[in-house]
Structures are given as C-alpha cells and as structure tokens.
Amino acid sequence: METGKAIWRERRVKSLLSSGFLIEKAIVLLIVVFILLFILYPIFMVISTSVYNRGVLSFENYSDLLSPFNLGLIRNSVFVATLSSLLGTFFAFCVALHVFFQKRKWGELIYRSLMITMISPPFISAIALIMLFGRRGLITHGILGLSANPYGWQGIVLLQTLSQISLASIMLISALNSIDSRLIQASRDLGANPTQTVFRVILPSIFPAIMSVLFLFFTMNMADFGTPIIIGGNFNVLAAEAYLKTFSAHDIGKAATLSVLLIPPAIVAFYFYRKNIGKINTLSEGARVLKGAELNFRLPLVIKAFIGGVTGAFFFCMILKYGIIFLAATTTNVSGELVFTWNHIEAFHYRYVDALYRSLHMSIIAGLLSSVIGILLSYYTHRLKLPLMKSVEFIASLPYIIPGLFFGLGYIVAFHNEPLLLTGTMAILVLNCTFRHISVGNKAANAAFENIDSKLEMAARDLGTSRIGVLFNVIFPLLKSSFLVSFINTFTKSMTTVGPIIFLATPRNMVSSVLMFHDITNGRYGLGAVVASLLIFITVSVNLVAIKFLSKEKEEKPVTDKFLGKERGEKHVAGAKGFN
Amino acid sequence: MLLELKGLTKLYDENNGARDLNLQVSEGEFITLLGPSGCGKTTALNLIGGFLRPDRGEIIMEGVPITDLPPEKRPISTVFQSYALFPHLNVLENIAYGIRFYRKVKKKEALNMAYEYIKIVGLEGYEAYKVGNLSGGQQQRVALARAMATKPRILLLDEPLSNLDASLRYRLREELKSLQQKMGITMIFVTHDQSEALSLSDRIVIMDKGDTIQVGTPKEIYFSPKSDYVASFIGKSNIIKGVNGERIIIRPEDIKIDLDDNGEYKIESLTFLGQQTELIISNGDISLEVTALGKDNSNFKTGDRVNATINHQVKI
Numbered sequence: 001m002e003t004g005k006a007i008w009r010e011r012r013v014k015s016l017l018s019s020g021f022l023i024e025k026a027i028v029l030l031i032v033v034f035i036l037l038f039i040l041y042p043i044f045m046v047i048s049t050s051v052y053n054r055g056v057l058s059f060e061n062y063s064d065l066l067s068p069f070n071l072g073l074i075r076n077s078v079f080v081a082t083l084s085s086l087l088g089t090f091f092a093f094c095v096a097l098h099v100f101f102q103k104r105k106w107g108e109l110i111y112r113s114l115m116i117t118m119i120s121p122p123f124i125s126a127i128a129l130i131m132l133f134g135r136r137g138l139i140t141h142g143i144l145g146l147s148a149n150p151y152g153w154q155g156i157v158l159l160q161t162l163s164q165i166s167l168a169s170i171m172l173i174s175a176l177n178s179i180d181s182r183l184i185q186a187s188r189d190l191g192a193n194p195t196q197t198v199f200r201v202i203l204p205s206i207f208p209a210i211m212s213v214l215f216l217f218f219t220m221n222m223a224d225f226g227t228p229i230i231i232g233g234n235f236n237v238l239a240a241e242a243y244l245k246t247f248s249a250h251d252i253g254k255a256a257t258l259s260v261l262l263i264p265p266a267i268v269a270f271y272f273y274r275k276n277i278g279k280i281n282t283l284s285e286g287a288r289v290l291k292g293a294e295l296n297f298r299l300p301l302v303i304k305a306f307i308g309g310v311t312g313a314f315f316f317c318m319i320l321k322y323g324i325i326f327l328a329a330t331t332t333n334v335s336g337e338l339v340f341t342w343n344h345i346e347a348f349h350y351r352y353v354d355a356l357y358r359s360l361h362m363s364i365i366a367g368l369l370s371s372v373i374g375i376l377l378s379y380y381t382h383r384l385k386l387p388l389m390k391s392v393e394f395i396a397s398l399p400y401i402i403p404g405l406f407f408g409l410g411y412i413v414a415f416h417n418e419p420l421l422l423t424g425t426m427a428i429l430v431l432n433c434t435f436r437h438i439s440v441g442n443k444a445a446n447a448a449f450e451n452i453d454s455k456l457e458m459a460a461r462d463l464g465t466s467r468i469g470v471l472f473n474v475i476f477p478l479l480k481s482s483f484l485v486s487f488i489n490t491f492t493k494s495m496t497t498v499g500p501i502i503f504l505a506t507p508r509n510m511v512s513s514v515l516m517f518h519d520i521t522n523g524r525y526g527l528g529a530v531v532a533s534l535l536i537f538i539t540v541s542v543n544l545v546a547i548k549f550l551s552k553e554k555e556e557k558p559v560t561d562k563f564l565g566k567e568r569g570e571k572h573v574a575g576a577k578g579f580n
Numbered sequence: 581m582l583l584e585l586k587g588l589t590k591l592y593d594e595n596n597g598a599r600d601l602n603l604q605v606s607e608g609e610f611i612t613l614l615g616p617s618g619c620g621k622t623t624a625l626n627l628i629g630g631f632l633r634p635d636r637g638e639i640i641m642e643g644v645p646i647t648d649l650p651p652e653k654r655p656i657s658t659v660f661q662s663y664a665l666f667p668h669l670n671v672l673e674n675i676a677y678g679i680r681f682y683r684k685v686k687k688k689e690a691l692n693m694a695y696e697y698i699k700i701v702g703l704e705g706y707e708a709y710k711v712g713n714l715s716g717g718q719q720q721r722v723a724l725a726r727a728m729a730t731k732p733r734i735l736l737l738d739e740p741l742s743n744l745d746a747s748l749r750y751r752l753r754e755e756l757k758s759l760q761q762k763m764g765i766t767m768i769f770v771t772h773d774q775s776e777a778l779s780l781s782d783r784i785v786i787m788d789k790g791d792t793i794q795v796g797t798p799k800e801i802y803f804s805p806k807s808d809y810v811a812s813f814i815g816k817s818n819i820i821k822g823v824n825g826e827r828i829i830i831r832p833e834d835i836k837i838d839l840d841d842n843g844e845y846k847i848e849s850l851t852f853l854g855q856q857t858e859l860i861i862s863n864g865d866i867s868l869e870v871t872a873l874g875k876d877n878s879n880f881k882t883g884d885r886v887n888a889t890i891n892h893q894v895k896i
Contacts, residue, residue, distance in 0.1 A: 182662070182664035185629070185651065189630075189678075190730055201666060
C-alpha cells in the first residue's frame with residue numbers, strides 16, 4: 001500500500017514539472033491580446049479616423065456636421081428616433097403590464113411568442129409594409145383602389161416602433177418580475193388602489209429599466225440605416241447617410257464622424273441598464289414571493305382593456321407580417337393579382353446557396369468562440385480575480401454598447417493594411433461577430449458564478465486538481481447552460497445581423513443577411529422574402545431547441561432558477577444590438 | 581368581537597396553504613400564529629390582509645364581512661417580512677404613504693403627520709434618509725411606523741424580527757410589547773420562534789401543514805399541549821405511554837432527580853450548559869430527558885444511579 005508520504009513526494013515532483021501553469025498564463029495573455037486587438041483597436045481607429053483628415057489632425061469632419069444639410073439630417077434622425085422609441089417603449093410597457101398580470105399559462109404563451117417575434121432579421125417588416133400599403137399594395141391598391149405612398153418618416157416610425165416592441169416588452173417583463181411583490185402588497189395595504197399602485201410603486205420601481213429601454217432603442221433607431229433606406233423615400237437620416245457615404249462615396253472619415261455621434265445616447269442607455277441590473281442583483285431575498293398573477297390585483301376595466309388591446313393589436317401585426325412575408329416568398333403580383341410562383345425560390349437557389357453556407361459557417365464558429373472566450377474572461381476576472389482583468393472585461397462590454405455600424409466601420413479601418421489585412425476574408429466576419437457578442441457569454445457566466453460556491457474550486461484544488469484542471473473538470477461542466485445561452489445568442493444575431501458586417505461582406509465572402517439587404521433595397525422583395533423566411537425558420541428552430549434544453553436543465557437543477565432568469569435578461573438586451 | 585375568521589381556506593395543494601382556519605380576535609389582543617415554515621401562517625396573514633382570495637370561508641370585522649374587500653379598503657396594515665420599504669422614497673415619504681392613500685390626506689399635511697410616527701419609533705433625524713442606507717433595526721422601525729400611520733384596527737406582523745441579530749431582536753421584542761400595550765393596538769403576529777410567541781402573545785395559534793392544531797394562552801399551550809406535535813414544537817418534552825395506553829407528556833424541567841445508590845434510574849449521558857444541565861436517564865424500560873438547574877445539580881456523572889420525582893404531567 002502506498003503511504004501518504006510517498007504519494008506526496010511524487011505529487012511534488014510532478015507539480016514542479018507541470019506545464020499547466022504556463023498554459024494558463026498563455027490562455028490569459030491570448031484573451032487579453034484578442035480583446036485589445038479586436039475590440040479596443042477598431043474603436044480607437046474609428047475615432048482617430050474621424051479626427052484625422054489625410055493624416056493631419058483636424059476637426060473638419062465635425063465642423064462639417066454643422067452645415068445646414070447635416071443639421072437637417074441630425075434633426076430628422078433625432079425626430080424619428082425619439083418618436084419611435086417613445087412609442088415603442090409605451091406600447092411595450094402596455095404589453096409587459098398585460099403579461100405581468102396574466103394567469104401563468106397565458107402569460108407564458110405570450111412571453112414565448114415575444115421571444116420568437118424578437119428573432120427576425122431587421123427591416124424585413126418593410127417587405128410586408130410595401131406589399132400591403134405600397135403603390136401596388138394589397139390593401140391600398142387592391143382593396144381600396146388607391147395609389148398610396150408608404151415612403152416617408154411615418155413608415156420609418158411605424159416599422160421601428162413595431163420592431164422593438166418584442167424585445168422591449170421582454171426587458172420590461174423581467175424588470176416587473178424583479179419587483180419585490182411585497183412592495184406592491186405594502187402599497188395596497190397602505191390604502192393605494194391598483195391604479196395608484198401602478199403609478200406610485202410599479203412605475204418608479206422599473207424606472208431604470210424603462211429609461212434603459214428608451215435609450216437603448218433611441219440608440220438603435222438612430223443607428224438604423226436599413227429601414228430608412230428601404231422605406232424612408234426622400235426622408236434622409238444620419239445613419240443612412242453614413243452608410244451611403246461609406247458604401248458609395250468611400251468617405252470613411254465622414255461616416256466615422258457620423259457614427260461617433262451615436263455614442264453618447266448609447267452610453268446613457270448603458271448607464272441605466274447597469275443601474276437596473278444592479279437593482280435586480282440586490283433584490284432582497286425573502287420568503288416565497290407572490291407573482292403578479294397571484295396577487296389579488298384588479299386594474300380598472302379601461303386600463304385592462306387598453307393594455308389587452310395593445311397586446312392584441314401587436315400580435316395581429318406580427319401575424320400579418322409573417323403571413324405576408326411567407327406569401328411574398330411564393331407569389332408574384334401580376335397586374336394586381338397575386339399568382340403563385342416558384343421564381344423567387346429558384347432565384348434563391350442560384351444566388352444564395354454559397355452565402356447561406358457561409359452564414360452558417362460564420363455563425364457557428366462565432367458562437368463557439370465568443371462563448372468560450374466570454375466564459376474564460378468571466379472566470380479569470382471574477383473567480384481568480386486577476387489584476388487588471390476588470391478593465392479588460394469593461395473593454396469587452398463595449399461592442400455591446402456601441403452601434404453596430406460603428407463597430408463594422410472600425411473593422412474596415414483597422415484591418416485593411418498589412419500585417420492585419422483581413423478585408424474580404426471569412427476571418428474578419430467571424431472575428432467581428434465573435435467579439436461583438438462576447439459580453440453575453442461573459443455576463444451569463446458571471447451570473448452563473450454568483451450561484452456557484454467558490455469553495456467548489458478550492459475543494460477541487462484541495463483534492464489534487466491543477467488550476468487548469470479545475471477549468472475543465474469543474475468550471476466548464478457547471479457552466480453548460482451559460483455556454484448554450486451565449487452560443488445561441490451569438491448564433492442567432494450573427495445569422496440575422498447586417499449593420500456591423502455590411503461593409504465587411506464583399507462578393508468574395510458574402511453572407512445571406514447582407515445579400516438579402518442588397519436584394520431588398522433593389523426592390524427584389526420576393527427573393528428577400530424567401531431568404532427572410534428561411535433565416536427566420538433556421539434561427540427560430542435552433543432557439544426553440546435551446547429553450548427546450550434549458551428548461552429541462554432548469555427542472556433538474558432548481559437552484560439555477562434565478563440565474564437562468566438573469567441570463568435571459570442579459571441575452572435579450574445584448575440581442576438588440578445585432579439588429580442595427 | 582373585532583375580527584372573526586370562519587372556515588378560512590386557501591390551498592395551493594394538499595399540504596400547502598391554510599385549511600379551515602377559525603379564530604376570534606378581540607380588541608387589543610396580541611395573537612401569534614406559530615409554526616414551522618410552510619405551515620400556512622403566512623398564507624393566513626395574506627388572507628387577512630386581503631392579498632389572497634380565500635377558496636372558502638369568511639372574514640368578518642366588527643360584524644361586517646370584509647372577505648371581498650381589496651387590501652386598500654381594509655382597516656388592516658402589515659409589517660412585512662424584510663419590511664418592503666419603498667426604495668424610491670425616503671423615510672418620511674415611506675411613512676406618509678399610507679397617510680396619503682389610506683387616510684386621504686394631502687401630501688404636505690401627510691408629511692407633517694408622519695413626523696408623529698417618526699417620534700413614536702424614535703427615528704428623529706433620519707427623516708430624509710434613503711431607506712437603503714438604514715440598518716436592519718432602523719428599517720424595522722420605519723416599517724412599523726409606516727403600518728401604524730394608517731391607524732389600522734389590526735396590525736399584522738410577518739416575522740418582523742427574523743432578519744435581525746439576536747440582541748437587537750430581543751430589544752425590539754420588548755419595544756414592540758410596550759408599544760402594543762401603550763397604544764392598545766390589536767396585533768396578529770407570525771413567527772416560527774417559540775420564545776417570541778410565548779413572551780409576546782395573549783393567545784397563540786399553533787399551525788401545521790395548513791391546519792390549526794391548538795389555540796390558547798401561552799400557559800395553556802405550554803402546560804396543556806393537545807398533541808405530541810404541540811408538545812414537541814414548544815419546549816422539550818418526554819412522551820411516554822401510560823398504563824391504559826394513554827400518552828403522557830412530561831416536561832424535562834418537571835423531573836427532579838436525587839442521587840441514590842439503589843435508585844431506579846441510571847444516568848446515560850449528560851451535557852453541561854451553564855445555567856442548566858441536561859441529562860438522559862433510563863431504567864431499562866423508558867428513558868427520560870431531564871433538565872436540572874443550578875450549580876447543585878451540576879455534579880452528576882454518567883453512570884450515577886438516581887431516583888426521579890415527576891412533579892407535573894399531562895395526559896393527552
């Protein structure tokens with residue numbers, strides 16, 4: 001029998017020789033270098049491009065902004081973005097309130113539907129709008145016999161408002177669910193009726209969430225160039241101009257300046273978002289807390305009917321949208337009559353097979369990479385508490401804050417020269433998607449770690465696992481669901497994203513979402529609808545499988561209940577950005 | 581009768597909720613609902629407060645049924661577990677909340693009136709504090725002041741002392757008792773702590789798995805428990821079979837032992853706890869737990885033979 005002394009002697013020799021320590025150092029170094037190179041450097045390059053004119057420091061680009069033409073653009077952008085985000089937030093609040101006070105089954109069904117309607121490539125609603133209300137629209141022309149014009153700011157506001165309601169509702173629902181329900185009880189107990197309670201307690205409690213939603217969507221709407229280009233007509237906005245400047249005029253300095261302008265509202269959104277998350281984290285632990293639906297809480301009929309009506313109208317629009325898109329994919333308009341056709345699907349077959357394959361390829365690799373790096377970043381920052389890692393983690397969260405257009409521009413200016421010549425390759429697309437979504441995996445892991453006793457790692461070390469062994473034997477198995485959440489999020493966003501990669505996808509490395517955007521802007525709505533349907537089908541199926549898997553995990557491990565909820569919140573917030 | 585509960589029932593499932601709760605509360609009484617977690621005491625409180633609708637049963641206040649009234653219309657206020665203070669309001673605004681909405685007083689006047697209650701709970705100088713910056717004990721006082729400020733006919737307290745450390749808990753318990761006596765407020769108090777229940781209550785309601793097991797004064801509950809469950813939940817007890825098969829409950833402190841080399845019992849084990857010594861004695865047939873007080877009783881040793889005198893016992 002081996003004595004304890006002998007085992008110890010052997011172990012001591014082995015650990016001196018072990019290469020685990022070096023491997024770990026190398027991993028940390030690699031993460032830090034990657035984050036600096038693929039996040040901080042491109043951001044820095046956009047800002048520097050905006051203040052350098054042909055190699056000379058100059059603020060010409062900024063002073064140009066004050067020209068009457070540019071001021072008009074800014075005014076248009078602010079007007080549209082303000083209106084859509086106010087409307088979107090208001091309607092989302094109605095939907096969220098409606099769901100919050102629903103019976104569990106029905107509320108759950110609406111929540112799931114919101115999650116599904118959230119997954120959709122941006123601006124494809126424009127197809128439905130044009131099909132229904134355009135010059136040859138089914139309703140305006142076909143039924144009413146009018147030649148209406150949907151192009152203009154009204155169209156932009158309508159589409160932006162509709163497109164943000166799903167995500168905004170989900171964010172507000174998680175905020176509502178995080179209210180300590182005893183506050184609501186206390187308010188009633190102290191004599192406030194349900195309506196007073198909504199205004200005096202519920203609204204103030206989720207105020208940070210509302211502000212975060214408002215500014216997030218303000219940023220997204222400011223940065224949205226797709227909708228205005230397709231549906232804006234003569235109404236021009238800042239982001240669309242930045243896009244056109246880069247795309248047709250190749251004036252990257254101007255585009256960089258315009259996109260720098262989008263940063264301040266993004267920072268405000270982030271500030272409120274952090275505040276909100278902080279509040280959720282410190283929510284007092286108590287005995288069993290009643291859910292909204294279990295509270296004996298009766299809103300006046302008028303309010304109830306109104307929020308129910310808003311929810312119903314929203315889902316009616318969503319059904320209409322998907323219905324029309326599927327219809328558009330299989331029909332063609334022959335002098336006002338819809339006729340079934342295979343043409344779009346055949347055209348898709350010729351034009352899209354390679355692009356779709358590249359999309360999948362890019363999204364899967366980006367999903368894997370961003371999840372692994374995100375989790376490792378969390379581990380080294382919060383578990384091992386390595387010095388300076390907090391700053392690195394902050395840098396990693398930047399792509400999550402800044403508009404996609406900005407991040408995409410950064411990659412063009414940063415990686416078009418030797419030795420980092422990446423333009424036109426698959427690598428630049430994969431890297432862009434990976435680092436854009438890295439903070440989702442990072443935050444999911446942070447939340448998971450909060451619920452995992454740090455003594456577990458101590459125990460593993462105590463029982464003889466090396467530092468690197470702990471990672472593989474303890475950390476990764478425990479973070480399976482964080483990994484999945486992160487992977488699905490990055491995969492979905494990468495499949496449907498346009499904003500950040502529109503300048504990076506050239507004919508050599510074209511992916512389907514970008515190609516679809518070009519087809520729709522060129523009026524090939526039928527073809528666009530086929531691609532949109534397929535992208536929706538792929539991403540929704542993948543998400544449904546993942547949701548199923550996650551809820552199964554959740555049943556097995558009730559302890560993780562809380563962190564799944566939190567992850568979900570994070571996931572949706574992050575999800576917003578891919579849509580720019 | 582101030583408050584009457586008649587067959588009040590709210591069940592989540594077979595073992596969760598409150599079943600057929602009957603209780604009569606008179607003016608000025610201090611009633612405690614006592615039981616382990618999940619026994620239904622908080623459900624009972626939520627029913628009385630109006631936060632839950634009962635499946636069956638009635639709540640009657642001074643002869644008027646209030647079962648269908650929402651919480652804001654009931655003359656009942658709650659001090660919540662972990663207090664549920666509004667984080668977006670300061671101390672004074674929290675206390676004024678109920679004055680504004682329940683007593684329908686204009687904001688400015690309500691804030692003035694709230695000062696009264698600041699004084700009652702001794703928080704002068706903290707009016708403008710954010711509730712997040714207060715200690716647990718101070719939050720407790722704010723919660724109490726806020727609930728009292730509506731001038732409720734009944735104050736409900738849901739484990740209000742459970743989040744405090746031991747010495748603070750003891751102090752606030754005393755304060756609560758004297759406040760109740762001074763103001764004459766009727767209180768229904770929920771706890772799982774037997775010493776809180778015994779020291780504060782006029783009457784105690786013992787609950788288990790949703791059922792009401794026994795209602796009585798602290799002395800009745802302690803000295804005449806109706807069942808094994810009550811006997812073992814409050815204090816320690818020896819439960820032995822009597823000659824006719826009845827069950828006899830003997831409290832460990834009601835057994836006196838004396839050293840005697842020919843004694844019937846042998847000391848199996850003992851634990852010295854300072855003010856008392858706990859022993860287990862056995863005569864081969866039955867073993868008994870004995871609590872012996874004071875220094876004179878601390879000199880027994882394991883294996884000593886003793887005689888036991890039983891001073892009190894209860895048959896159930």
